[in-house]
Amino acid sequence: MLAPSSLARSNCGAFAKYALIFTAAKRRLTLTNPPRTDVEPPTVSSGGAAAAGGLAFQAQLGVFFGLSILSQRSVDYALGLGSVLPLWMRFETEAPVDDILVATSEGFIAIQAKTSVNLSAVPTGGLAKTIQQFVRHWLVCRDGQGTQLWDRPLDPQRDRLVLAVGPNAPASIRTDLPAALRLCIQPGAPALTQAQMRALEVFKQCAEAAWRDTTSEPWTPEIVSELAHLIHVWTFDPDGADGRLMEMIVTGITAPDQSRALINALRHLSERWMTERGGANLADLRLALMQEHIALAAPPRYADDIRVLRTHSAEIAAALQRNESIDQGAGTIQIPRECQNAVLAAAEGGSLLIIGEPGAGKSAVINTLARELRQRGDVVELAVDRYNVNDLEGLRGELGLENNVVNVLEAWDGPTDGWLIIDALDATRGGRGEGTFRGLIERVLAFKGRWKVVASIRTFDLRMGIRFRELFPGQPPDEAYRDPSFSTVRHVLVPQWSPTEFAQVLIQAPALGRALEGAPAKLRQLAQVPFNTRLINEILQSDTVAESLRDLSNQAGLLHLYWDHRIAGLGAAAEACLHRVVRSMVDARALRVPTSVAAESYPEALDALCVHAVLIRVENDRYVQFRHHLLFDYVASRLLLDTDGIISGRVRFPKSEAKGLMLAPSLGFLLQEMWASEADRCRYWNAVEQIVADSEGDPILRSAAGRLSAELPETVADTLTLARHVDSGNARATATIGHVIAALAVRLEDDSTVELAPWVALAGELAGSVRRISLSLRFLVHLILNAATPPQVATEVGIAARALLRDAFDHEEPHARAVWLIPYVVTTFATDPVASRALLDAVFDPRRFTTHSWEDVPALCREIGKLAPTAPDFVARVYAKTYAGSVDSDVVTRLGDSRILSLTSNARQDYSIALYSLSEFFPEFLRSHPSEAVEALVGAVEAYIARTHLPRAGEVRDLITRTIGDRMVRLKPDMSYIWANNPDAPHAQDGEALVAKFMTTLVALPADVALSIAEQLASTTASAILWSRLFYAAVRRDDRLVDFLWPIAANEAWIVEPDTRKDAIDLVAAGYARRTHSEKQTLEESAPDFDLSRFTDPLAARKALIDRLFSAIGADQLVTEEARSCLAVLPAAAIEQR
Structure with a gap:
């Protein structure tokens, strides 16, 4: 038999093949994927088939297999499966042979546990029931598709159906039956003893009966042979030889003083899983035991590798410790970093990146962190600059491991958290090692277990490496130590020394x-x-x-x-x-x-x-x-980079060589030295232009040169050479300028207080080259005006803004539409009011207006609030011109330039936005610049009436002029009593909306301001609608404005004219009490003689007018008997209604 370590190595492929089986099995045991309906559910109770003794025996089997999984020993030789290793076990499964199911590195072992059974074919006997389970299991697997993992055709070379019995079972079961099964599958006629023949005959009877009870398929003798190849009878003696074996195995798994505790814990877990129909693989089993406070040795297969990683981590920690101090003669300076507590708290809370500029002290911080974390759990510390690897296999060799480092970490469990600390991810410099460590981090994070990852990387490399950012999603854990560029990356920023x-x-x-x-x-x-x-x-x-x-x-x-x-x-x-x-x-x-x-x-x-x-x-x-x-x-910048070659273009950095991440910092040092070598920065800009304008050059080096060019300029002179190169028609300079400005945009995102004097000067210098670099100049002006704090509204920026707009007027190009440039000219209006006004006024030039009004005019009107403080008189002109114009075209326009969600409008709707913008701003305009606002109102309303309410055929609208007091006033009928009959209409549009804004604002203004506005309006307007709304607002105010307007409202022309009649009468009535007796008498006596001859029925019109006037004044205020008598003849209801 192979030694355990040899077994482990020989089954590496099998481990990989079956690594996910246990997880998949647990996932499939859900209500959405129930066991087969033809399989009886197991019953776990003291009164059923599993009696108390049987349950204890089953739990002891669980202890045995649990120890086999923990020690990674092969399954018992009696099962005839060779050196296969157990991967996981489950109890009371959905399989027909349901007591215990063990997955091995090759197949499955299904176990039925019986402390004892008799050799009998009686259907109710233990042997007959067990063989029936074997037959059903074999049939289910034969017909299965592997959906339950175990339910696929059984293979005698890797699968077993096991009857496990105790040492007290009859010899006919322990000895004769297994021998008979073994002999019957041998070639030729087996030589069996009588006891073996009897055992085999009983087996055949039980198998045939089980077959006929389970399936309608015909029984054949060959079925006995197929079952005999799979079935093993195993005598398990937990109090004898097997118990001693288990005690021996325990000594390699835990400390001697915990041996008995480990066996008891495994027994308790087995009993629990029998009740819960649960189980465990190696990782879950170790975790469950640790939760029972059992201290486990490292998994045998990985124990040596774990020791190697501990040793290597200690070596890295010792090597990095030099970064934590500064040599000072005979001693050292060691300053605790203020960010250290934030780093520690963040690392305890999850995986993160430690970032910072080169030299900020990231290695010192991360090494100190590793030392502190060792007091809390396991730490593996790696330093990327110590390895030259292309893949994880290479890293395994560098570390001196037998197994892949990912597998070692996965197997390295424990009761505490663990941290994988990786210093200097940027040391890969874009080489193949980057993918190695990125893959390592990704796979360790995928464990979602106790291991967290903390890695350090330069800010520049993180900005270049989107995949590293994606590995550490989340919010920065500490606001005091965060880089705003990485708001969605969980990181801690190591800053330079704090003042303390x-x-x-x-x-x-x-x-x-x-x-x-x-x-x-x-x-x-x-x-x-x-x-x-x-x-x-x-x-x-x-x-x-x-x-x-x-x-x-x-x-x-x-x-x-x-x-x-x-x-x-x-x-x-x-x-x-x-x-x-x-x-x-x-x-x-x-x-x-x-x-x-x-x-x-x-x-x-x-x-x-x-x-x-x-x-x-x-x-x-x-x-x-x-x-x-x-x-x-720095050394690479001095010894490898050819300054003159770069400036001349003889030395290039092709993207195919991919040296950007390796050499970008070196290039930065070289360019810094060039910058400092000359006051006019000529050599610097020549070098940058060669690098950045090389479309086939390394993109990282191009980006680095552009970024540095956005950081170095501090004075006006620093950018003038670049501007001269552009002005001379230098194609490389023209290509470079866009990259530099883009880098400036990124810098302004990080720090909006960047010194902008050189960029303001550059904008002014580039204005003369606007044809060549309009897009870049537009972006620069945008940054100066909108991204800087505060905006730099300088003369040079105004020159650039006007040059851009003038160029857009002269040349139709998609990227230089006037709609984007008008706001810049408005913002810089004060830098040259005359030139700016002339340029903006071109928006209303008839030729331009016809083809671009729906773009240009809304763009100008959206900025009207910025224009008003510096050019209120021009704003008044904009009001009049805008309301005078119109767009009848339904040409389709695009809302934005998105190709994903393309929204459209039409020219008429777009132009209406201009009117909306003006009406919305008008209240503020009236409050801040009342004189110009009145001028704007009069011009806009007259233009609106002329555009939308022209006289109908035969309709006469003569201008009425009257001298009232010392003031000449005018009235021009406009039929507004029809089209604007409701002054409080909630959905007014176009000119009516503007009039409504005027009326509501006038009501709320201070008395002296309102009176001044009324005086100016009385002298300048003739529009009946404005007189009507002026009277209406005065009545609502009920102050001196009524007294000022009373003589005008009481004039025959305003009372007779239908457009102003109602509001004039209301104002007359509102101010009547404060008028002299003579004024009242004059009005009452003259009213019946008002000229109403132009009406179809003058008599009826006169009666209606007199009734309305006198009833509005009221009988108690009338001073002449004739007026009161006119009112007396009216019915009370009529008077009340009026």
């Missing part, structure tokens, strides 16, 4: 503190990155004068200084050695290189570089790597 942390650093490193006293802000900001702090401190310890640090403005400069003080002095051999190291790393896509490769030509230089801590030896000196990834990035 940095103050502690300076206390413990006085030389550093002295060097930074009075230092420029850029140097202090640079020093607040933990890695930079370490570098500066090391440079100062090499007797560097602090003054040499003062000119540092970026990390590239700091690393240049580090090179000068740590590497340059080692000579050309060290530089050649480093060149070999970085070249090998880039070629292998790994941040380590075999020591033999690094030392091949320059062993002394390699030793010197290690002594100076530029390089470090790892993995028992088999490999070397840079002390920090940033050192690799």
